[in-house]
Amino acid sequence: MFPLLKIRYYDVSLKLVAVTYDKDRHEIHFGGKQQRLPRKRQTTSASERKRTDSLDAFDDIKPKSEVTTNDLKARLLKRMRERKEGKASRSRSPSPKKPFGESSSSGGFGKLKDSAEKADEKTKKPETSLDRLKRRLQARKRKEKNPDADGNESDLESIAQSETSILAMLRSVRKGAKYQRALSASSPIFPGSGLNEDQLVWQDAAQKWGAAELGPFSAEWDAKCHYPIDVIKSSAEQGFLGLYTSEDVGGMGLSRLETSIVVEALSEHCVPTTAMMTIHNMVSWMIDVNGTPEQREEYCPRLTSGEIIGSYCLTEPGSGSDASALATTCVRDGDDYVLNGSKCFISGAGVHDLYAVMVRTDPATKGPKGISCVLIPKDTPGLSFGADETKMGWKSHPTKVLIMENCRVPVSNLLGVEGKGFNIAMSGLNGGRVNIASCSLGGAQKAMLAAKEHLGVRKAFGKTLDSQQYLQYKMAELATQLVTSRLMVRHAAAAIDQKDPAAASLCAMAKLHATDNCSEVANGCLQMFGGYGYLKDYPCEQIVRDLRVHSILEGANEVMRLIISRQLLSE
Amino acid sequence: MVRVAVGVKRVIDYAVKIRVKPDGSGVVKDSVKHSMNPFCEIAVEEAVRLKEKKIAKEIVAFTIGPKQCSETLRTALAMGCDRGVHVNVPQLDALTPLQISKMSAKIAETEAADLLIMGKLAIDGDYGQTAAMTAAILDWPQATNLYSLQHNGDNATVEREIDGGLETNEIKTPAVLSVDLRINQPRYATLPNIMKAKKKKVKALKPADLGVDVAPTLTVVKIAEPPTREAGEIVEDVDALIGKLKDAGRI
Numbered sequence: 001m002f003p004l005l006k007i008r009y010y011d012v013s014l015k016l017v018a019v020t021y022d023k024d025r026h027e028i029h030f031g032g033k034q035q036r037l038p039r040k041r042q043t044t045s046a047s048e049r050k051r052t053d054s055l056d057a058f059d060d061i062k063p064k065s066e067v068t069t070n071d072l073k074a075r076l077l078k079r080m081r082e083r084k085e086g087k088a089s090r091s092r093s094p095s096p097k098k099p100f101g102e103s104s105s106s107g108g109f110g111k112l113k114d115s116a117e118k119a120d121e122k123t124k125k126p127e128t129s130l131d132r133l134k135r136r137l138q139a140r141k142r143k144e145k146n147p148d149a150d151g152n153e154s155d156l157e158s159i160a161q162s163e164t165s166i167l168a169m170l171r172s173v174r175k176g177a178k179y180q181r182a183l184s185a186s187s188p189i190f191p192g193s194g195l196n197e198d199q200l201v202w203q204d205a206a207q208k209w210g211a212a213e214l215g216p217f218s219a220e221w222d223a224k225c226h227y228p229i230d231v232i233k234s235s236a237e238q239g240f241l242g243l244y245t246s247e248d249v250g251g252m253g254l255s256r257l258e259t260s261i262v263v264e265a266l267s268e269h270c271v272p273t274t275a276m277m278t279i280h281n282m283v284s285w286m287i288d289v290n291g292t293p294e295q296r297e298e299y300c301p302r303l304t305s306g307e308i309i310g311s312y313c314l315t316e317p318g319s320g321s322d323a324s325a326l327a328t329t330c331v332r333d334g335d336d337y338v339l340n341g342s343k344c345f346i347s348g349a350g351v352h353d354l355y356a357v358m359v360r361t362d363p364a365t366k367g368p369k370g371i372s373c374v375l376i377p378k379d380t381p382g383l384s385f386g387a388d389e390t391k392m393g394w395k396s397h398p399t400k401v402l403i404m405e406n407c408r409v410p411v412s413n414l415l416g417v418e419g420k421g422f423n424i425a426m427s428g429l430n431g432g433r434v435n436i437a438s439c440s441l442g443g444a445q446k447a448m449l450a451a452k453e454h455l456g457v458r459k460a461f462g463k464t465l466d467s468q469q470y471l472q473y474k475m476a477e478l479a480t481q482l483v484t485s486r487l488m489v490r491h492a493a494a495a496i497d498q499k500d501p502a503a504a505s506l507c508a509m510a511k512l513h514a515t516d517n518c519s520e521v522a523n524g525c526l527q528m529f530g531g532y533g534y535l536k537d538y539p540c541e542q543i544v545r546d547l548r549v550h551s552i553l554e555g556a557n558e559v560m561r562l563i564i565s566r567q568l569l570s571e
Numbered sequence: 572m573v574r575v576a577v578g579v580k581r582v583i584d585y586a587v588k589i590r591v592k593p594d595g596s597g598v599v600k601d602s603v604k605h606s607m608n609p610f611c612e613i614a615v616e617e618a619v620r621l622k623e624k625k626i627a628k629e630i631v632a633f634t635i636g637p638k639q640c641s642e643t644l645r646t647a648l649a650m651g652c653d654r655g656v657h658v659n660v661p662q663l664d665a666l667t668p669l670q671i672s673k674m675s676a677k678i679a680e681t682e683a684a685d686l687l688i689m690g691k692l693a694i695d696g697d698y699g700q701t702a703a704m705t706a707a708i709l710d711w712p713q714a715t716n717l718y719s720l721q722h723n724g725d726n727a728t729v730e731r732e733i734d735g736g737l738e739t740n741e742i743k744t745p746a747v748l749s750v751d752l753r754i755n756q757p758r759y760a761t762l763p764n765i766m767k768a769k770k771k772k773v774k775a776l777k778p779a780d781l782g783v784d785v786a787p788t789l790t791v792v793k794i795a796e797p798p799t800r801e802a803g804e805i806v807e808d809v810d811a812l813i814g815k816l817k818d819a820g821r822i
């Protein structure tokens with residue numbers, strides 16, 4: 001160790017010097033010149049050892065195992081280059097690949113090594129990548145929370161790592177986490193326009209929670225196809241798992257309009273997770289309204305508290321839009337029902353705990369009047385699941401086939417009355433359509449905000465994109481599509497609240513209009529980004545993929561036209 | 572068990588891009604999103620934690636400002652405060668920290684508070700004076716820029732963030748405390764709590780009731796954006812750098 005001290009002091013002018021270490025003769029040769037090293041190894045005093053231990057330049061030079069002269073040379077050159085470029089001093093992390101050499105003839109070195117290692121063990125454990133990630137996330141959270149506070153940065157670690165945290169923040173900006181700058185009320189796409197004080201408070205609460213718990217992770221969940229069931233369950237304490245379920249079973253008892261506002265605010269941060277929460281909400285409401293007191297007491301509190309999560313199962317491999325032609329049989333056998341059949345495209349299948357399944361209890365009656373709704377818990381014998389479908393969007397959910405092979409459930413699991421299942425299913429779907437339409441609104445809003453920011457930044461032909469008339473007009477058109485969708489959805493939600501007799505067709509209109517238009521908005525915003533819009537680094541492509549399915553599920557938009565025209569032309 | 576009073580302020584939301592009015596008289600505030608000052612959220616969270624530890628028996632949140640401040644007060648109630656006090660002042664911008672401190676001191680006295688917790692500063696004024704001034708007016712001990720707070724019912728052991736690091740102090744109650752960023756992470760106002768907050772009582776007051784004169788004592792001469800950053804210059808060596816600094820009159 002002592003010889004290297006000499007290098008430091010003599011070669012501080014940062015020249016490139018060829019250094020070779022002759023192990024046998026214990027000599028270092030500078031640029032060909034020989035220099036004999038003093039044989040002081042045996043008597044390294046405590047003060048010298050201490051000095052060596054504290055020198056930053058020798059952080060990762062620990063006499064642990066063999067090292068070649070080339071390694072030593074390379075490391076010295078690298079350090080000189082770094083000092084020249086003025087990089088921050090590296091942390092004291094011993095790199096196992098490049099330790100200092102231990103001469104086989106080391107008597108004194110042995111002593112030095114022991115003391116150096118002991119000192120090092122006392123100070124710091126080697127930093128794992130997990131620690132670095134944690135530090136970066138903490139720094140990012142702190143920055144996002146209060147970017148203007150200079151604060152007293154008593155956290156010296158965070159100062160030293162400020163580079164990495166700023167980079168992490170920039171990366172999250174590109175992924176869309178920062179696009180939720182607070183919109184002013186004078187913006188035409190301000191989601192709070194026309195809302196009263198209470199509704200604004202709920203919207204704000206949902207926005208805050210979504211921005212913190214959903215927004216930063218949405219892209220990661222999509223990329224890894226990770227289902228954030230723990231985040232969904234944690235949303236229960238915010239009240240998001242029983243929004244329009246009655247208060248006496250643990251729900252929030254909000255109106256459909258308020259639910260739509262909350263769902264829209266949440267889906268601005270993550271569309272698939274919010275959509276899953278709305279499906280759960282639908283199941284919870286169905287049991288609340290149609291269940292016997294025993295069923296309500298057994299299932300609803302657990303659903304609203306997030307202890308169990310529900311799925312809705314109507315579609316079969318043989319019947320999608322023609323829902324009333326479903327073929328799953330349900331035969332009474334003593335005090336049980338025996339179910340046989342399969343359901344497909346079930347979101348949350350395999351993970352969720354309770355399934356509300358539509359089955360045919362009366363095989364003689366074709367059509368809706370022979371259908372009933374049965375609740376099946378996950379671990380019922382005879383219930384199994386297929387493999388995960390690989391989807392275009394909504395990738396964070398598991399979507400599987402549900403298989404019932406002589407699946408036995410007690411008769412008490414029947415929801416409502418036999419033969420009324422289809423009515424229950426359809427009444428649930430009215431709200432479900434408003435919910436899915438609200439999810440589309442949130443996704444489109446996020447895309448619009450991202451595109452708006454991009455247009456102000458990106459330059460072409462000498463000026464920023466937002467001075468190009470075509471793009472200005474295109475954004476105006478997209479904004480109009482977004483706001484008309486929003487109005488339609490809120491009108492339909494209010495119609496359900498007021499028990500409007502035209503509610504079903506209004507909900508169908510809202511779903512048809514909002515899902516199609518918001519998909520167009522998301523696509524248009526993607527186009528604004530140009531080539532960047534096609535990259536996963538930017539939020540638009542995920543929004544486009546996620547919103548595409550909204551025009552298909554909860555009643556395909558073609559069926560919506562059927563519902564509207566039937567009501568319209570029968571008058 | 573202590574009674575805690577928490578001061579909250581309604582400010583422009585931290586995420587908003589601030590714009591200066593064209594005439595330089597102030598900042599654009601109409602139809603801009605407002606919310607609770609982040610440091611005030613942290614203060615409320617600290618008070619609520621005291622209540623959860625059964626050290627505080629009641630938390631009174633108070634705010635000074637126009638009628639829209641009732642939203643901010645409702646958020647504080649939704650986070651866990653028990654009741655609120657709203658001092659109606661139509662023009663909050665015209666008030667100085669001294670006037671606010673006088674009002675806060677009066678409220679602390681009338682509500683018989685043992686602890687007065689505030690944020691260390693508000694992100695619009697950035698004064699950072701209110702807590703210290705309030706303590707001086709009340710003649711109570713103060714601990715500002717808190718990093719941690721441990722209260723045992725009579726005294727408090729606090730760590731303060733200072734330039735050199737952390738300073739540990741013991742402070743007797745009643746006292747004024749102001750919290751810094753890292754003391755806690757404020758909770759979300761959950762939907763169920765927001766609904767419960769609607770039923771909590773809010774007292775409405777006027778500055779005259781507190782005996783404070785709110786006539787403006789400060790005039791804002793001009794507000795302007797900070798100058799845009801200009802390009803820097805790369806110098807050859809240390810001598811050139813010193814020369815340039817000398818020319819610019821900096822050294």
